Amino acid sequence: MASSLSIAGIDAAYGHIRVLEDVSIEVRAGETVALLGTNGNGKSTLMKCIMGMLRPSKGSIVAEIDGARHDLTGMITEDIVDLGIALVPEGRRLFPKLTVEENLYLGAYRKTARAVLKRNLDYCYEAFPRLLERRGQLAGSMSGGEQQMLALARALMTAPKILLIDEPSVGLAPVLVRRTIDKIKELQATYQLTVLMAEQNFTQAIRIADCGYVIVHGKIAFDGKSPEELNNNELIRKFYLGL
Numbered sequence: 638m639a640s641s642l643s644i645a646g647i648d649a650a651y652g653h654i655r656v657l658e659d660v661s662i663e664v665r666a667g668e669t670v671a672l673l674g675t676n677g678n679g680k681s682t683l684m685k686c687i688m689g690m691l692r693p694s695k696g697s698i699v700a701e702i703d704g705a706r707h708d709l710t711g712m713i714t715e716d717i718v719d720l721g722i723a724l725v726p727e728g729r730r731l732f733p734k735l736t737v738e739e740n741l742y743l744g745a746y747r748k749t750a751r752a753v754l755k756r757n758l759d760y761c762y763e764a765f766p767r768l769l770e771r772r773g774q775l776a777g778s779m780s781g782g783e784q785q786m787l788a789l790a791r792a793l794m795t796a797p798k799i800l801l802i803d804e805p806s807v808g809l810a811p812v813l814v815r816r817t818i819d820k821i822k823e824l825q826a827t828y829q830l831t832v833l834m835a836e837q838n839f840t841q842a843i844r845i846a847d848c849g850y851v852i853v854h855g856k857i858a859f860d861g862k863s864p865e866e867l868n869n870n871e872l873i874r875k876f877y878l879g880l
Contacts, residue, residue: 639666642800647696680835723797733777741818744794
């Protein structure tokens with residue numbers, strides 16, 4: 638069954654520093670939704686709130702998975718992952734002194750994923766043939782693009798229903814950014830995932846997004862219902878696309 642994510646009125650802070658204010662977004666089943674904004678505007682903080690790594694001070698985060706609704710705001714990260722929600726963190730956060738395959742095995746953390754570990758491993762190697770070639774290589778010795786492949790594949794090993802991807806373009810050459818964004822769209826379609834992608838590269842993110850939100854200083858500044866609305870919005874054209 639399809640999965641969705643509903644975020645309503647979220648406030649969040651680090652100590653006395655408020656980062657998010659009244660943030661509301663909808664990620665409907667089977668969609669790729671782009672959360673757009675430059676560094677320091679709260680994209681990663683929202684991802685942490687969804688994953689239970691930061692407790693919001695107000696609002697609700699509800700995931701609907703396999704017909705059941707779950708209020709994530711009261712859950713710990715381990716239980717959120719166990720529901721089928723996976724995060725590809727900014728900066729990849731791989732285990733550099735472990736091999737490609739060892740990193741992938743560590744992705745199969747939840748019980749549901751362990752039951753289909755071999756199948757998911759085969760899926761990952763089919764989606765990313767380079768990882769199959771380098772399955773015995775230490776993750777820390779790989780290029781940035783290869784590490785991003787591994788981070789995406791490790792998330793797939795959890796057998797997710799909802800995939801959160803935080804800044805996939807960071808540190809990559811332009812040609813690799815395009816390939817990575819294309820691969821995210823391919824994975825979403827192939828595995829019927831619901832995807833929320835935080836990204837500062839507006840041009841690339843808009844190419845694959847069904848809709849998107851612009852976050853500025855911790856507040857949603859624009860809600861684009863379609864790629865066309867995002868492309869034609871004056872805020873985006875002037876400040877982010879340089880048009």
